[in-house]
Amino acid sequence: MTEQFEPAPTTAPAIPVLVVVDADRLARVTTESALVRRFQPDYRIVTADSPATGLAALEWLASEGEDVALIAADLQLPGMDGVAFLERAHELHWDASRVLLLAMDRYHTRIPFTELAALQQATALGRIDFWVVKGWVTPEEWLYPQVQDALTKWTINHGPHHVVYRIVGEQWAPRSHELRELLSRNGVPFAFYPVDSQQGQQLLREFSVAPTRLPALIRHDGSVLQDPSLADIASAHGIQVRPTTQIYDLAILGAGPAGLAAAVYGASEGVRTVVNEELAIGGQAGTSSLIRNYLGFPRGLSGAELAHQAWQQAVLFGAEFVFTHRAIRLTLTGDNHIITLNDGTEAAARAVIIATGVTYRRLDIPSLDRLIGTGVFYGAASVEAPALAGQEVYVIGGANSAGQAALHLARFTSRVGLLVRGQSLAVGMSDYLVRQLEETPNLDVRLGTRVVDGRGTSHLESLTVEDLRTGRQQEVAATAVFVLIGAEPHTDWLRDVIALDERGFVLTGRDIPQSAWPESRAPLPFETSVAGVFAAGDVRYGSVKRVAGAVGEGSVTVGSVHQYLQLLTSR
Numbered sequence: 001m002t003e004q005f006e007p008a009p010t011t012a013p014a015i016p017v018l019v020v021v022d023a024d025r026l027a028r029v030t031t032e033s034a035l036v037r038r039f040q041p042d043y044r045i046v047t048a049d050s051p052a053t054g055l056a057a058l059e060w061l062a063s064e065g066e067d068v069a070l071i072a073a074d075l076q077l078p079g080m081d082g083v084a085f086l087e088r089a090h091e092l093h094w095d096a097s098r099v100l101l102l103a104m105d106r107y108h109t110r111i112p113f114t115e116l117a118a119l120q121q122a123t124a125l126g127r128i129d130f131w132v133v134k135g136w137v138t139p140e141e142w143l144y145p146q147v148q149d150a151l152t153k154w155t156i157n158h159g160p161h162h163v164v165y166r167i168v169g170e171q172w173a174p175r176s177h178e179l180r181e182l183l184s185r186n187g188v189p190f191a192f193y194p195v196d197s198q199q200g201q202q203l204l205r206e207f208s209v210a211p212t213r214l215p216a217l218i219r220h221d222g223s224v225l226q227d228p229s230l231a232d233i234a235s236a237h238g239i240q241v242r243p244t245t246q247i248y249d250l251a252i253l254g255a256g257p258a259g260l261a262a263a264v265y266g267a268s269e270g271v272r273t274v275v276n277e278e279l280a281i282g283g284q285a286g287t288s289s290l291i292r293n294y295l296g297f298p299r300g301l302s303g304a305e306l307a308h309q310a311w312q313q314a315v316l317f318g319a320e321f322v323f324t325h326r327a328i329r330l331t332l333t334g335d336n337h338i339i340t341l342n343d344g345t346e347a348a349a350r351a352v353i354i355a356t357g358v359t360y361r362r363l364d365i366p367s368l369d370r371l372i373g374t375g376v377f378y379g380a381a382s383v384e385a386p387a388l389a390g391q392e393v394y395v396i397g398g399a400n401s402a403g404q405a406a407l408h409l410a411r412f413t414s415r416v417g418l419l420v421r422g423q424s425l426a427v428g429m430s431d432y433l434v435r436q437l438e439e440t441p442n443l444d445v446r447l448g449t450r451v452v453d454g455r456g457t458s459h460l461e462s463l464t465v466e467d468l469r470t471g472r473q474q475e476v477a478a479t480a481v482f483v484l485i486g487a488e489p490h491t492d493w494l495r496d497v498i499a500l501d502e503r504g505f506v507l508t509g510r511d512i513p514q515s516a517w518p519e520s521r522a523p524l525p526f527e528t529s530v531a532g533v534f535a536a537g538d539v540r541y542g543s544v545k546r547v548a549g550a551v552g553e554g555s556v557t558v559g560s561v562h563q564y565l566q567l568l569t570s571r
């Protein structure tokens with residue numbers, strides 16, 4: 001044990017530990033005292049002066065079952081570099097934030113260029129969560145904001161924190177999954193208690209919940225919703241489910257990145273805007289645990305976080321959001337476009353942006369379709385991953401979203417198999433992800449493989465996989481499979497209204513065939529074959545299928561909407 005490390009007194013309440021490993025005594029003491037000043041007594045600070053003493057301390061903490069929230073290690077440790085140390089540390093405390101400490105170089109920049117190569121590799125391979133350059137004048141500048149951010153996330157995942165709802169239900173029931181997904185993707189804090197757990201049973205008794213109508217949502221004020229519809233939950237939560245006005249300047253369909261960006265730019269520029277979203281803000285991006293390629297976020301950011309910040313921004317600018325119903329019809333009456341929702345409600349708007357994105361392509365294997373939500377998931381890896389600790393899971397798909405899901409799951413589960421039909425990952429996946437997959441020890445990539453069957457009664461138990469070259473089939477144990485095999489645009493309801501390509505993507509601007517464009521003027525950028533109806537993001541033919549692309553298209557389309565509204569008023 002190290003001279004710095006002292007085991008917690010056995011009578012002390014368990015408090016999370018922050019570990020600092022740095023051989024440079026002055027730097028170590030400076031970091032330690034800054035952390036002590038700001039984070040004690042809520043956290044215990046432990047320091048070590050070498051990799052060996054650091055690992056010994058971490059092993060001891062693991063054996064005692066103590067929570068380690070953050071591990072900071074200097075890049076230049078004697079005998080082992082800080083990145084390798086953090087990797088070893090991660091095996092002992094998989095959910096602690098990993099911080100690389102870097103000496104300041106002579107340029108005094110927030111990325112020391114002398115260590116750039118090490119830093120690039122560590123971030124590209126997901127071996128660290130963030131870095132801090134040492135030598136700051138005040139910790140408020142460079143240390144505290146990043147540490148606080150990491151501790152907030154850690155607390156939300158582990159500690160007691162504010163919850164709006166406590167859900168009691170069957171762990172693997174599709175409705176339990178649906179409610180968890182709805183609340184999680186809309187950023188509503190909740191805790192889930194399986195009905196057969198002691199706490200679940202206690203909650204049923206305490207709030208007189210009928211066990212025949214589960215899942216039940218117990219709100220923070222003690223009111224109970226039994227087996228509620230999504231609209232019931234939205235109404236109980238004060239969320240608008242119907243438009244408040246008859247006529248809007250702009251109706252945006254879909255609140256993924258494209259719809260949210262259009263809402264922010266439309267509302268902030270004085271356009272009376274309504275956004276209609278069927279399920280959750282953020283769209284597909286809301287299911288992505290870490291978006292690393294979005295401009296301005298070198299450490300990456302969660303899709304849900306991006307969506308919630310954008311939603312708040314749009315609401316503050318005056319955009320109205322209508323949730324839980326989907327647009328099912330679009331018709332034209334005079335200068336107004338009428339949008340009909342699936343509850344029959346109608347709203348009129350002078351311009352419309354279709355930002356309905358795409359939906360996942362299905363496997364079409366009946367035995368697996370039956371288990372959707374009970375072990376078979378389409379894209380929701382970030383929601384289910386924490387519940388799969390220690391399990392064997394599979395991801396199907398060969399593109400970036402499949403690679404990211406597999407890496408995220410590998411942080412929680414004992415083993416992840418990535419099943420890919422093609423013979424090479426390079427065809428569909430970014431190079432940095434391919435390298436990260438290769439470096440992840442509990443992840444196997446199986447090329448030239450497809451899933452042909454699955455088994456399980458109440459939830460998934462196994463998959464049958466086939467080697468496409470030999471035709472040999474093998475049954476493998478699996479608690480969950482995440483299917484990410486491409487997507488189809490959500491445009492069935494528009495088929496007779498606007499021009500689509502053969503796969504259902506919306507044609508806009510110059511891609512509209514002349515025969516489908518009735519106006520004497522040329523279509524505006526992002527305008528569809530119906531004047532005043534625009535399309536942005538993944539649903540649009542030719543879009544790049546990236547968050548930044550959707551955000552860019554959503555905001556730029558608002559420029560075309562302005563031009564169209566001017567054309568209307570000058571007629």
Ligand SMILES: Cc1cc2nc3c(=O)[nH]c(=O)nc-3n(C[C@H](O)[C@H](O)[C@H](O)COP(=O)(O)OP(=O)(O)OC[C@H]3O[C@@H](n4cnc5c(N)ncnc54)[C@H](O)[C@@H]3O)c2cc1C
Nearest residue numbers: 254256257258278283284285327356357537538545546547
């Ligand atoms: C797991 C995963 C990881 C990803 N990671 C990255 C990444 O790291 N970097 C990156 O750049 N991109 C990433 N992507 C891709 C990126 O998320 C998408 O390109 C982006 O979300 C597209 O935005 P969008 O607004 O066009 O559509 P979507 O995000 O698909 O949003 C469309 C919205 O419309 C709603 N909707 C659909 N039909 C209707 C209707 N009729 N009425 C009302 N609402 C409707 C849907 O519920 C949805 O919320 C990832 C995607 C996934 C699935």
